[in-house]
Amino acid sequence: MVLVYISSNNGIAKSVVETITYARKLSDDVVVITTGAASQDDLAQLGKYGASSVKVDRAILGGDSQQLSRLISSLALSLSADTVLFSHDVIGKAVAPRVSVQLKAGLVSGAIALPEENGSIKVNVFSGKAMGFVHVKSAVKIISLLPNSIPAELNGSNCPVEEINGDAGAALIKVISVKRPEGDIPLPEAELVVSAGRGMKGPENWGMIENLASALGAATACSRPVADIGWRPHHEHVGQTGVAIRPNLYIAIGISGAIQHLAGVNGSKVIVVVNTDSEAPFFKAADYGVIGDAFDVIPKLTEAVKKFKSLNN
């Protein structure tokens, strides 16, 4: 059976239902473990994506990796799980390595596909410039799934939810406060991303980028120099040394397409490039290209999107 840890403190994110869909493809017996305050009803809905049952420990509130890993490992042992699944997000990155040590089970981090016939699992390596196939030598496997790697599927109905009191010990990490930017779509979750670079000339010109993003319902991102000079917040920086993303659509505006930038975005399904320079390297990685001035093209594109949306709604 497969044990899936999900974080449900901020509601049921897309990556959560993707992880459960993935688990269901590995086994018919999928037990979900979560912590925090999610409603009974939200948790029962996870059955629709393939969960057989959900266990929730309300005593654990934060993301303390020691507590969570003890809870998950002891459950994995008592249920004789052959696979423990995480989302490769901030919590998965902190907790999965600990569970791997506790169970002495190999960890495949950042899986992007279901296991191959020979059992190996595909992951991105070299910042997305290549893919590798990881073989796990232990009987139990730990897998953390990269968000947006497989589409969520509905294939069941509500499942039972059980309140448990796991054996997790105390948290040594104390959460003082949480800052949340208002209204943004978190970048790693976004299916559509509008991204801009130094070609925008200055932060005052980002209005048109935001307009296009909001017309599409997309998140915004940027190249590294733009975050470094403070035109945009750091969390928007994508690339080899920033966030790696793989949305369905990535629109790159005024970004040259340096190899370090491409490394973080070349997993995108479709790439659109807008650049004045027909020789910009980004065009080689693009599906659709517009050779033109962003200041002229982007407002037109935004209008075209709005027109399309009004006709298709």
Next chain:
Amino acid sequence: MKILVCISKAPDTTSKIAFSQGNTVFDENGVQYIVNPYDEWYALVRALEIKETIGGEVTIITVGSANDDAIMRKALAIGADAAVRVDADPKDAYFTASQIADFAKTEGFDLIFTGKETINFNGSQVGGMIAELLDLPFVSLASKLDLNGETIQLEREIAGGVELIEVNIPVVVSCAKGMAEQRIPNMRGIMAARTKPLKVISPTAVEELTSYVSFVTPAAKSTVKIIDASNMDELVRLLHQEAKVI
């Protein structure tokens, strides 16, 4: 303050990525190695800043071969005091973390820093494993760290926000952007690095839990379709009907 910084090598960010022996081995032909950017820019520099304000010692550790001495000298030139190399091929994360934990066990470090991830394998695994092997708290993806006696305050990225947290030392921290600014070693640092101690120790026997069986490089994109800049309706139509992404 005794600080251990885990330093890994990484191929220069512009390296051509290719594989040999039937796509099973990374082809190192013509590849220049650098210090993994997260380890150098964020973990090492923040450790040095702490030492400069409150005193202490910064040791770097690398699990690798004699070829890694060059990147270790670079880290010493930036300002680390001492270096330890575990003479072994860092086969998988569990093996690597076990070597580092075995060394750290008897040394009593107050802080152990890793980078957020290596840019070649991007696992984000080693830090959490070290923490578990030493039974210490682990703060992942920290973007800010301030010391206040035995307590440290950190900011870390969480889904769609930033969390301010507090934890007592000893602790393991993986360092992300924001922690510190890149430092360029100066001539004095480079000269001093030549005489700083670089100790080589033998690995302990640890089995690996994972291995890479093969690699592939992504298929090249078919050529880009150029759309006239005055016809954005056409682009939207293609994104809807052909690419099916909107």
